[in-house]
Amino acid sequence: MVAVVDKEKCTGCETCVDVCPTAAISMNNEKAVVDADTCVDCETCVDECPSEAIHME
Numbered sequence: 412m413v414a415v416v417d418k419e420k421c422t423g424c425e426t427c428v429d430v431c432p433t434a435a436i437s438m439n440n441e442k443a444v445v446d447a448d449t450c451v452d453c454e455t456c457v458d459e460c461p462s463e464a465i466h467m468e
Contacts, residue, residue: 412452412467412468413445413447413450413452413467413468414427414435414436414445414450414452414454414456414457414465414466414467415445415465415466415467415468416442416443416444416445416464416465417464417465417466418442418464419464420462420463420464421442421443421462421464422461422462422464423438423441423442423443424461424462425438425443426456426459426460426461427443427456427459427460427465428443430455430456430459431455431456432451432453432455433449433450433451433453434449435447435449435450435451436456443456443464443465445465452467454467
């Protein structure tokens with residue numbers, strides 16, 4: 412499993428960047444991007460995203 416960002420829903424608020432314990436999320440063109448190799452499937456970003464733009468696949 413890995414966190415996946417829905418670019419349509421992402422508002423670029425950076426909440427996920429701030430809460431990710433492994434720094435697996437960065438911003439690119441004002442949208443969140445997840446590094447699958449660094450993501451540890453903790454789902455913290457899914458729980459904290461105010462626009463519900465992140466899900467696990």
